[in-house]
Amino acid sequence: MQNYGSNNDLDEKGQVMTDQPKIKVKFEPKPKPSACPICTIEYYQKFFDIEQRDVYMRVRCSLLSWKPEFQQCVAKNPDLWGPLWISTTIIFILFAGGNLSRFLLEEDKKHFQYEYNYMYVAVFLVYAMAFVIPIILGFIMKYILKSELGVFDVVCMYGYSLSVYIFVLILCIIPYNEAQWFFLMSGLANSTIFLLVNLWDFMKKSKPTLMIAIPIIVFNVALILCFKFYFFRLIYAVDD
Amino acid sequence: MEYSNQRPPQNYSQMDDQKTLDLEESVSETIMRDLRMIAFKLKYVLIPKEQEDNGKELRNWDLWGPLIFCLVLAMTLSFKAESTTTSTKSDVFAIIFVLIWVGAFIVTLNAQLLGGKVSFFQSVCLLGYCVFPINIEAIIIAFFGSYLPFVVKLIPVLLCFAWSAYSSVGFMASLVPPHKKKLAVYPVFLFYLFLSWFSLIV
Numbered sequence: 001m002q003n004y005g006s007n008n009d010l011d012e013k014g015q016v017m018t019d020q021p022k023i024k025v026k027f028e029p030k031p032k033p034s035a036c037p038i039c040t041i042e043y044y045q046k047f048f049d050i051e052q053r054d055v056y057m058r059v060r061c062s063l064l065s066w067k068p069e070f071q072q073c074v075a076k077n078p079d080l081w082g083p084l085w086i087s088t089t090i091i092f093i094l095f096a097g098g099n100l101s102r103f104l105l106e107e108d109k110k111h112f113q114y115e116y117n118y119m120y121v122a123v124f125l126v127y128a129m130a131f132v133i134p135i136i137l138g139f140i141m142k143y144i145l146k147s148e149l150g151v152f153d154v155v156c157m158y159g160y161s162l163s164v165y166i167f168v169l170i171l172c173i174i175p176y177n178e179a180q181w182f183f184l185m186s187g188l189a190n191s192t193i194f195l196l197v198n199l200w201d202f203m204k205k206s207k208p209t210l211m212i213a214i215p216i217i218v219f220n221v222a223l224i225l226c227f228k229f230y231f232f233r234l235i236y237a238v239d240d
Numbered sequence: 241m242e243y244s245n246q247r248p249p250q251n252y253s254q255m256d257d258q259k260t261l262d263l264e265e266s267v268s269e270t271i272m273r274d275l276r277m278i279a280f281k282l283k284y285v286l287i288p289k290e291q292e293d294n295g296k297e298l299r300n301w302d303l304w305g306p307l308i309f310c311l312v313l314a315m316t317l318s319f320k321a322e323s324t325t326t327s328t329k330s331d332v333f334a335i336i337f338v339l340i341w342v343g344a345f346i347v348t349l350n351a352q353l354l355g356g357k358v359s360f361f362q363s364v365c366l367l368g369y370c371v372f373p374i375n376i377e378a379i380i381i382a383f384f385g386s387y388l389p390f391v392v393k394l395i396p397v398l399l400c401f402a403w404s405a406y407s408s409v410g411f412m413a414s415l416v417p418p419h420k421k422k423l424a425v426y427p428v429f430l431f432y433l434f435l436s437w438f439s440l441i442v
Contacts, residue, residue, distance in 0.1 A: 041352060048353040051419035081350070081423055088430060096437055114321075114441055116331040 047080040047152060055082055062160040065194035068201075070157060078152045083159020087130035090165055094122040097173045098231035104175045105234060121230060126162075129223055134158035137215065145209050147202050157198060164190045165227075172232050180232050184224045192220045278305040285369040286407050301361045306368020310340045313375050313435070317442045320382045332442060339434060344368060347412075347427045354424050356415030363412075367431070370408040373400035374432065378439035393440065401436040405429055 037043055059082070061073040095118045106112050137158075138151035168187035172180045195216050196203070203209050282305065318333040348363040377400035381393055409425050416424045 041349075045353050045355065048350075048355070048423075050423070052422045053419070055423065081354070084350075085427060085430070088427075092430065092434055092437075096441075099441070116328060116335060119335055 044080065047078060049077065050079045050081060054079070058082060058160050059086075059163045062163050062194050063190070065161075065164075065190045066197060068197045070160070070194070070198045074153070074156060078150070078156035080152070080155065080159075082163075083130050083155055086159055086163050086166065087126045090162060090169065091119075091122045091126050093166065093169045094126070094227070094231050095119050097169055098122075101173045101175050101232055104173070118231060125223070125226055129219065130159050130162055131155060133219055137212070141202070141209075141212065145202075145212070147209075149199075149202065157195065161191045161194045164194075169227070172227070175234060177234050180228065180234075184228055188220055188224045192217055195220075274304060277302070278308070281305060281365075282369055282372060285366060286372060286403070299359075299362065301359070301365035303361070303365060303368065306340075306344070306365060306371065309368060309371045309375050310337060313340070313371060313378055313439075316375070316378045316382050317438060320378075320385075320442050332438075336435070336438060339438075340368070340371060343431045343434070347431055350427050351412055351415050351424045354416045354420045356412075356424065358415045363415075366411050367408055367428070370404045370432070371435065373403040373407075374435045374439055376400055377436070378442075381439055382442075397436050397440045401432055404432045404436075408432075 054077075058070070058073050058079075061067070061070045098118050099114055102115070103109065103112050134155040134157070135151060138149070138154035141147040141149060141154065142151060164187050168183045171183045174180070196213055199212070199216075203213060281300075281302070314333045314336040317336055318329045321329050321332040344364045344367040347367060348358070348360055351358060351363060352360070377396045380396050385393055405428065408428050412424050412428050413421045
């Protein structure tokens, strides 16, 4: 008896029954492997495979920063939509809000000079914080400190940690020194606690991994100092 | 197969006729034809009633329209920009120019990454044409802005921003699956917000 397939029974007509139904398979040419897989759109499409509700849940996770729920929220599906558009929104708020804050303080409102440099500095600062620093940290964590988190997981986490600054920076338009410091400090606390709490599982393993907390804290502090002393500096007296 | 001694196929000679017609017509005719095409597309994009065939006209995308509107906007705003040195005027021109093209590129890329099947240039073309209302408000504010209080200036800005956003949102939202619509539309909203903000403050 010959073996035609897994099921060798004969049906009533005497023909061999096979488990697989007869399906027509269209021949699809295999996609050409590109020379640079990281440069194709398809590589990044898997980081945009989220829905509106997911973004809302992740932002909510980041605002309630003391709960270490972010990895559950992300569920092994890190996205780049959040980091990209949260950081772009922050750039807009810095540019518009920073100048608005100066305008509110200005006595001579008719001759107010808009500072366009805010745009360049904001782009550099925010994209560095949202992408360059997490990519470097992610590489260090993954390849030197052997973490299970991938580089894009870290980028995703950093991007969502900046979401609190959207609200903080809008409030910082109010031109009162103490108010601005208060809002910036609470933003700093929220953002840093979010990062540390969610990386705690990784950090508590050994002393070297604990050291990763230092650059995280340092960069966050540097960020709000830049916000305060460049974008929202208060002019107390006009120098002649 | 040799064509060297044979008559060329019929369609080639028709194309040749068309090409000689193009070359023979005057420059003003060519320009008017292009302008009419831009005006037609503009009406199509900005007045939703005209879109009876569900956006198929956009398949004939062109980048002349977007380029003209981008240049007009950048020039209007940079002329109007207050400056003690010329660097601010060129700053504004550069920012607007880069903002429009890089912004349109990134918004389209975002829609593609979210799974939208759209031709890249079709989407850039649409976003560029929808910059036209922002042009209108920039010109209004450039000429009449100094005579109007701030609150009155806000009205054309908000109206034109709403018009731009409304015209492009329909197209962008139709590109992506239902649960991702807001994710594709928010960048469009941010893009026109940036541009409207510029025309307001300059």
